[in-house]
Amino acid sequence: MPELPEVETTRRSLVPVMEGRRFESVAIRRPRMARRNVRPVDVVDRLEGRRLDRLGRIGKFMVGDVEGDITLILHLGMSGKFQIKDIGEPEDMHTNVVFTTDAGQEIRLVDPRTFGFVAAHTPEELEFSSIGSLGPDALEALPPVASMGKVMAGRKVAIKTLLLDQRFLAGLGNIYADEVLSRAGIRGDRESGSLTVDEVRAIRAAIGPVLRAGLKHGGTSLDDLAYLLPDGRAGQFTSRLRVYGREGEHCRTCGTLIKRTVLGGRSSFWCETCQV
Numbered sequence: 001m002p003e004l005p006e007v008e009t010t011r012r013s014l015v016p017v018m019e020g021r022r023f024e025s026v027a028i029r030r031p032r033m034a035r036r037n038v039r040p041v042d043v044v045d046r047l048e049g050r051r052l053d054r055l056g057r058i059g060k061f062m063v064g065d066v067e068g069d070i071t072l073i074l075h076l077g078m079s080g081k082f083q084i085k086d087i088g089e090p091e092d093m094h095t096n097v098v099f100t101t102d103a104g105q106e107i108r109l110v111d112p113r114t115f116g117f118v119a120a121h122t123p124e125e126l127e128f129s130s131i132g133s134l135g136p137d138a139l140e141a142l143p144p145v146a147s148m149g150k151v152m153a154g155r156k157v158a159i160k161t162l163l164l165d166q167r168f169l170a171g172l173g174n175i176y177a178d179e180v181l182s183r184a185g186i187r188g189d190r191e192s193g194s195l196t197v198d199e200v201r202a203i204r205a206a207i208g209p210v211l212r213a214g215l216k217h218g219g220t221s222l223d224d225l226a227y228l229l230p231d232g233r234a235g236q237f238t239s240r241l242r243v244y245g246r247e248g249e250h251c252r253t254c255g256t257l258i259k260r261t262v263l264g265g266r267s268s269f270w271c272e273t274c275q276v
């Protein structure tokens with residue numbers, strides 16, 4: 001599933017072709033892709049003819065300011081990827097949403113599993129939307145150690161599970177949570193409340209470098225190539241992962257074989273020597 005670095009990579013590719021452009025038309029080919037609006041037709045009605053002033057991001061959501069006080073939300077779900085094409089270029093299978101801009105380009109959301117979505121909200125709807133309960137962005141608004149520690153204090157929840165909780169911190173998913181914990185030297189199954197201040201500090205300190213490294217290399221494209229950049233290239237961070245997806249391979253620090261365990265229903269990869 002695309003996480004913060006993949007979504008930010010996608011956003012940076014879309015900004016030059018979407019910001020300042022007007023939506024000539026919006027085609028929702030699968031109604032399910034507009035399911036986050038009470039009336040899916042609102043997505044089309046609220047966007048067509050209007051200009052996108054800015055395309056930002058919170059966590060794994062791209063969030064756009066559209067004229068008329070409309071907020072556009074784009075989410076890649078499990079397998080969504082955007083493509084930038086000229087009008088009339090052949091469409092790939094599972095092209096489920098097509099935005100046509102006044103520059104004559106098509107921004108296409110290709111999503112075989114349809115867990116992604118597009119939404120268009122009025123200010124009144126935002127509180128109850130998918131971004132209404134998000135915590136601070138893990139890259140742009142990382143909270144200080146003290147406030148992270150305050151949330152963790154007394155909690156039995158595994159630290160990895162907490163890192164995946166988008167209300168705590170927005171942007172980390174299964175891959176980058178494992179990478180952060182590896183870099184911090186902490187096991188993912190540790191109870192959050194058992195972490196010392198130094199350990200919380202180590203986790204916090206690992207988040208920025210891990211996300212920035214992922215971003216620098218265009219994100220992580222796994223074997224299924226569910227995530228690709230809008231120009232069709234694969235993210236190159238995959239070969240630099242410390243632990244994720246490397247079960248049975250040697251830890252890059254100590255040589256111990258990387259383990260895979262299931263934590264909170266998710267595959268988790270870690271080094272039992274380096275992580276305590």
Ligand SMILES: [Zn+2]
Binds near residue numbers: 253273275
């Ligand atoms: Zn190790």
